Amino acid sequence: MTDTSHAIDTRSAEREARKERLFTRINKAAGWLDALGLSWLTPILKIAAGDNPREQAGELKRVLVIPLIGIGLFIAAWAVLAPQVQTSLGAIPGPVAVWDQAVNLWEDHKAERQKAVEFHERQKARNDQLVADGRADRVKWRDYTGRPTYLDQIATSLVTVGFGFLIATLVAVPLGIASGLSKTVNGAINPLIQIFKPVSPLAWLPIVTMIVSALYVDTVDWLPKSLLISAVTVTLCSLWPTLINTALGVASVDKDLMNVGRVLQLPTAKTITKLVLPSALPLIFTGLRLSLGVGWMVLIAAEMLAQNPGLGKFVWDEFQNGSSQSLAKIMVAVLTIGIIGFMLDRLMYALQRAFTFSANR
Amino acid sequence: MTGIFKASARMRKTIGATALLGMAVSSVQADMLDVEKDELTFGFIKLTDMAPLAVAKELHYFEDEGLYVTLEPQANWKVLLDRVITGELDGAHMLAGQPLAATIGFGTEAHIVTPFSMDLNGNGITVSTEVWEMMKEHIPVEGGKPVHPIKADALKPVVDRFRAEGRSFNMGMVFPVSTHNYELRYWLASGGIHPGFYSPTDASGQIKAEALLSVTPPPQMPATLEAGTIHGYCVGEPWNQQAVFKGIGVPVITDYEIWKNNPEKVFGLTAEFVEENPNTTLAITKALIRAAKWLDENDNANRMEAVEILSKPEYVGADAEVIANSMTGTFEYEKGDKRAVPDFNVFYRYFATYPFYSDAVWYLTQMRRWGQIPEAKPDNWYDEVAKSVYRPDLYLEAARMLVEEGHVDEADFPWDSDGYRAPTPAADIIDGVAYDGRKPNAYIDSLPIGLKSGQTVEGTEVVGG
Numbered sequence: 001m002t003d004t005s006h007a008i009d010t011r012s013a014e015r016e017a018r019k020e021r022l023f024t025r026i027n028k029a030a031g032w033l034d035a036l037g038l039s040w041l042t043p044i045l046k047i048a049a050g051d052n053p054r055e056q057a058g059e060l061k062r063v064l065v066i067p068l069i070g071i072g073l074f075i076a077a078w079a080v081l082a083p084q085v086q087t088s089l090g091a092i093p094g095p096v097a098v099w100d101q102a103v104n105l106w107e108d109h110k111a112e113r114q115k116a117v118e119f120h121e122r123q124k125a126r127n128d129q130l131v132a133d134g135r136a137d138r139v140k141w142r143d144y145t146g147r148p149t150y151l152d153q154i155a156t157s158l159v160t161v162g163f164g165f166l167i168a169t170l171v172a173v174p175l176g177i178a179s180g181l182s183k184t185v186n187g188a189i190n191p192l193i194q195i196f197k198p199v200s201p202l203a204w205l206p207i208v209t210m211i212v213s214a215l216y217v218d219t220v221d222w223l224p225k226s227l228l229i230s231a232v233t234v235t236l237c238s239l240w241p242t243l244i245n246t247a248l249g250v251a252s253v254d255k256d257l258m259n260v261g262r263v264l265q266l267p268t269a270k271t272i273t274k275l276v277l278p279s280a281l282p283l284i285f286t287g288l289r290l291s292l293g294v295g296w297m298v299l300i301a302a303e304m305l306a307q308n309p310g311l312g313k314f315v316w317d318e319f320q321n322g323s324s325q326s327l328a329k330i331m332v333a334v335l336t337i338g339i340i341g342f343m344l345d346r347l348m349y350a351l352q353r354a355f356t357f358s359a360n361r
Numbered sequence: 362m363t364g365i366f367k368a369s370a371r372m373r374k375t376i377g378a379t380a381l382l383g384m385a386v387s388s389v390q391a392d393m394l395d396v397e398k399d400e401l402t403f404g405f406i407k408l409t410d411m412a413p414l415a416v417a418k419e420l421h422y423f424e425d426e427g428l429y430v431t432l433e434p435q436a437n438w439k440v441l442l443d444r445v446i447t448g449e450l451d452g453a454h455m456l457a458g459q460p461l462a463a464t465i466g467f468g469t470e471a472h473i474v475t476p477f478s479m480d481l482n483g484n485g486i487t488v489s490t491e492v493w494e495m496m497k498e499h500i501p502v503e504g505g506k507p508v509h510p511i512k513a514d515a516l517k518p519v520v521d522r523f524r525a526e527g528r529s530f531n532m533g534m535v536f537p538v539s540t541h542n543y544e545l546r547y548w549l550a551s552g553g554i555h556p557g558f559y560s561p562t563d564a565s566g567q568i569k570a571e572a573l574l575s576v577t578p579p580p581q582m583p584a585t586l587e588a589g590t591i592h593g594y595c596v597g598e599p600w601n602q603q604a605v606f607k608g609i610g611v612p613v614i615t616d617y618e619i620w621k622n623n624p625e626k627v628f629g630l631t632a633e634f635v636e637e638n639p640n641t642t643l644a645i646t647k648a649l650i651r652a653a654k655w656l657d658e659n660d661n662a663n664r665m666e667a668v669e670i671l672s673k674p675e676y677v678g679a680d681a682e683v684i685a686n687s688m689t690g691t692f693e694y695e696k697g698d699k700r701a702v703p704d705f706n707v708f709y710r711y712f713a714t715y716p717f718y719s720d721a722v723w724y725l726t727q728m729r730r731w732g733q734i735p736e737a738k739p740d741n742w743y744d745e746v747a748k749s750v751y752r753p754d755l756y757l758e759a760a761r762m763l764v765e766e767g768h769v770d771e772a773d774f775p776w777d778s779d780g781y782r783a784p785t786p787a788a789d790i791i792d793g794v795a796y797d798g799r800k801p802n803a804y805i806d807s808l809p810i811g812l813k814s815g816q817t818v819e820g821t822e823v824v825g826g
Binding site (some may be wrong): 123138225318323 | 395399400407418421424427429430431432434435436440447449578581583603672674675677678679680683
């Protein structure tokens, strides 16, 4: 009798402990979910794990229901107001028309992939024929020559912004550290930062186009000239937040810490990696996050103006097409740009959390 | 549906295989050109007359020649020309004036040649609804509809009224050496409206102008008209029909009514490219000739299919019904006033694809007429420039191969032509001035408004003559 009750006790204790562990895990994950913009998952997980649903309902309402109502209201207002504005291409498309075009673009993508398959089949038939004719030396394999689909354009834009952001980071972080550590460097580059920071991407573009065209003569396949031009324009506009925040972060490192470094006679490289960077990282990441946001915005403008491949070109092409579907397609692009921008920001925020935690340890 | 599709795909494959077998036996496959460059990028502007390029790609005529072609829409004619010159594009759908102007060094200097003329006709002149209302009082009516062709005489009082009110009368065209610039000027001048001169020091083309012409890229024309920046424009299709659909403007005349079967776009390549890639050039020309033939075949039977191709977003992208309006033998003037213009777009018949020297000479006479060529030139100069840019020799070589392969008929080509069309009779041109490409100077002197033999533009005045 005592044995069984003991067993029940241990079992319930075990269950309690397991539940406890589960909750600790959920709470740990909550921070990450929050960083990724998925904070509404936390209360759902807690309910699933056996927490009191009523307790979590309030939280769920705050993070899931209310935002959904906001989005719902927006879509309703859009659906009601859009048809009332008549443009020369017809009424402004509502949510349904835009969704239709999103589906349409996906169908286009699939159709284009199908055409690529057929292209390769035809190519194979031609090459097989050449081999059969004993002219194997003339066999050639070529990439598909069709147009880039919407998904291809998104990929191109992401690669371009990533590339431009990478260059911006490589330039801005070292320069920011130098200017944070030395008043002289700071004095020298500060006026330049002030002047170049507000310049619009549309003004940089012609200069970048001319200079890249002049310098980048031997083009390689994986880096087309148009991509480099867009990327460098992104760099020029997006390096400033990182530069300024890095300088600020480095300059505000605790003076005592720096003095300790001086007493220990640490070499500069050590000072930077062991003292400066760990304390400045949170601000550096804030700068990077801002930079990526600016870069993404700038990219679309640059692609539109220069007709470089990517989402910007897609928007411009559709504007020029002026068909009855064009406006809805442009709206699909706008939403895509917004959602991708949001996801990029969340990604940087998650990175920031990861690095800042480790820096605090 | 998918079943049918699969079946037809399989059928196509079988047909393809049989054709390949057949070819292997005949000499065709063996004769496939050994192309020097097989990956090519061609530029185009979103206009229906780029159709031969889209068709050659979609119907795999390029692939039949062993060419892998990418087609890229360009933002405007200047970007297109620059990119052909720098070699980013291997070739492009061009305004006939572009290779000529580049070769003689007006604007940009580069030797560009053409083995293929893309089409005849295909442009229109559109005025804003406001201007149309003002023009209407001066246009005779028959059966409730305005009598066509409408001459610029009806526009003259409108322009005069604008000027009297101190407003400038602005019109758009697509490029300084565009067909559209010359057609618009031709039409205006035939109605006594001076479109203005160019001079070596003033490239605006507005010296002495009564109507001010400026450059707007084709797809932006309707938007610019809607914004009120211009009061009319001359552009290729579908951008005139687009104005009708949008209800913002009325096309008053097509270029077919200005000059019956006038030459239009060409396919341009740098002379360097042609020299380095002779076989590729021939292969391109062959594919384009086949595409042009398909477009006009069986009395335009394939036009609806062509419209579907052109309405894809990667080509012209406008709605199919807008493109179809002009591509299928009709043209809608005022909303609801749709008339038959069977030869509005000609891609193959009347030897449309043969690059005639006389076509080149006409463009040069217009450049001279409006001062883009500042000094008078002897008749043989016109002939020489035409011969250095237009390459019927390459065209005929490609055509000969196609005849031998059985793709086209012997009768489709003017084998014995010396490159000059028979003179255009006065009745085929709106101002009643006949055109003979062999006598450019006599022609220039016979045009009512414009520079004559000994004249030049100095400052804002015409001197000499």
